[in-house]
Amino acid sequence: MATAPSSPPADPEVAHVAWDLDPLVGGTGPDGVERLLVDADERSQRFAASYEGKLAEIDGETLVAAMHDLAEISELVGQAGSYAHLRFATNTANPERGALLQKVQERSTAIQTRLLFFELEWAALDDAHAERLLAADGLELARHHLRSERRYRPHLLSQPEERLMAEKAQTGRSAWDRLFDELTAAIEVTPTGEKISGGAEQPVALDVALSNLFSADRETRRGTAEAVTTALAPGLRTRAFIFNTLLHDKAVDDRLREFPSWLSSRNLSNEASDESVLALVEAVRGRYELPRRWYRLKAELLGLDKLADYDRMAPVADEQASVTWAEARDLVIDCYGSFSDQLGKLVRQFFDERWIDAPVRPGKRGGAFCASSVPSLHPYVLLNWTARRRDVLTLAHELGHGVHFALARKQGVFHQGTGLTLAETASVFGEEVTFARLLAQAETPQSRLALLAESLEDTIATVFRQTAMNRFEDLVHTSRREDGELSVERIGDLWAESQGELLGDAVEITEGYRTWWSYVPHFIGTPGYVYAYSYGQLLAMSVYHRYEEEGPSFVPKYLELLSSGGSKPPEALGEIVGVDLRDPGFWDAGLDLVERQLEAAEAAARDVGSSDS
Secondary structure, eight states, rough: OOOOSSSOOOOGGGGGGOOOOOGTTTHHHHOOOOOOOOHHHHHHHHHHHHHOOGGGGHHHHHHHHHHHHHHHHHHHHHHHHHHHHHHHHTTTOOOHHHHHHHHHHHHHOOOOOHHHHHHHHHHSOOOOHHHHHHOOOOTTTTTHHHHHHHGGGOOOOOOHHHHHHHHGGGGGGGHHHHHHHHHTTTTEEEEOOOOHHHTOOEEEEHHHHGGGGGGGGGHHHHHHHHHHHHHTTHHHHHHHHHHHHHHHHHHHHHHTTTTTSSSHHHHHHHTOHHHHHHHHHHHHTTTTHHHHHHHHHHHHHTTTTTTTTTGTTTOSSOOBBBOOOHHHHHHHHHHHHHOHHHHHHHHHHHTTTTTOOOOTTTTTTOSOOOOOOOOTTTEEEOOOOOOHHHHHHHHHHHHHHHHHHGGGGGOOOOOSOHHHHHHHHHHHHHHHHHHHHHHHHHOOHHHHHHHHHHHHHHHHIIIIIIIHHOOOOHHHHHHHHHHOOOOOHHHHHHHHHHHHHHHSSSEEEEEEOOOOGGGGGGGSSTTTTTTHHHHHHHHHHHHHHHHHGGGGHHHHHHHHHTTTTSOOHHHHHHHHHTTTTTTHHHHHHHHHHHHHHHHHHHHHHHHHHHOOO
């Protein structure tokens, strides 16, 4: 390993790590998308003719047959949608790909609208009749899904109203969401200074620029932050207008559906009560002193009076290393395989069968994600590989999602995925397994400190920063509803308020940082999503702690958890691995594990001090 440069090194192998999307459409490209949509459309017409207006009269056997029909339609639409979305994600600037995505969204909405009657008629059944139908033999593919859907009864509109809202979403929320993605993917950052760009001030993708915040050189970090702020400025008012529009759109939707708060619809989809989510958020906010304690120590380690916001991810030891794609691949496969042969073989498939797209490219969607695709095929992982050691953990994280989706394929289209609150369990667990290997390989106190600091900072980012982002969302949704359209300056004030509450007196928030809310896609596409990271991280840490306590006997239970997908309520899934999500003290116990991480990093810092003296 060598010192990491500020832009991705030339790695011939990673340049060719690209998806093979042909299986989604039978190798026929956009023509295959059309074939899938035509088939789904015809099937949806036959389904409507068979069942519309008749759900109150059907028996259990007929319900089972209907759910199988719906599953097949969902698979067809899912294949077409996955192909269009994934192809667009790798080049959001390509107009043909954007047009195909829009076509799929419009045609899928038409199919969804035709089938809306089923959801509404199912919700309208009285409880006793619904329970008799739910007891039918052969309904395992959809039983929990159907029971869960009935929770939406108080918030559903009439059939004509639901159809109108679904149709108009294509020129409303979905269109604004796509525009935001295209605008942010087009942002290019022109680094300032030789240390950032190697003397050539060529624009780089936002993700590449942000990776320079991990630099050991403070001037590089400061210059990067200033360059990012400069790059965010030109489209800031446009992105703020999109945000304002979608904030109001959600307010209208919540009012029409009679949700009591801006977050209630997200909590309902996560199968979490408003009270339990509030308990999580307040528990984390009550422990904000943990990240502040670390940032004060980090300032001492870096020889600074106080950290600035751009210093938070700086390495605390001279251990910045670049990692080749081959090194990362072999390490992650071996880590998963050492835990479970089954998981190791499954992870290898992602590399061998082209289920990963890794290089940074112009127009490519930023960040990283794993898309579940459809149960009949396999998941896909997207990365923006910058050869940092953190990218190894990101790879392990996304492959955790991947094995979760893959193992849960047998649950079918209705139960493959979990609610967002459990969606991070396998990803964080995979990170922890990989991190444990890296830590075991650390040969010096400096290496150990560097790794522990990175792990702690990832936890801080996931648990505490995401909670602060939830707080920002709460402030901005509430202010938009009470005060009307928000100015760029007002949004910046609310961002600074939420971040200031987290950072306290431990970190200086610079003026430029006030606009950095404006590239976060979750605020736009999935409002209320971010607290799920905190939930998932604390849950996953608790699950990993159980593994540390139980050893190999824990593995079958963990695999059962992943294989169950979303076929059970979250509490029942937690019981599989011995976690009680109903316990009011669960969040405090998880935060105690974070404090253990902090204490380990503090001890490592003392060891480094002793070895240097």
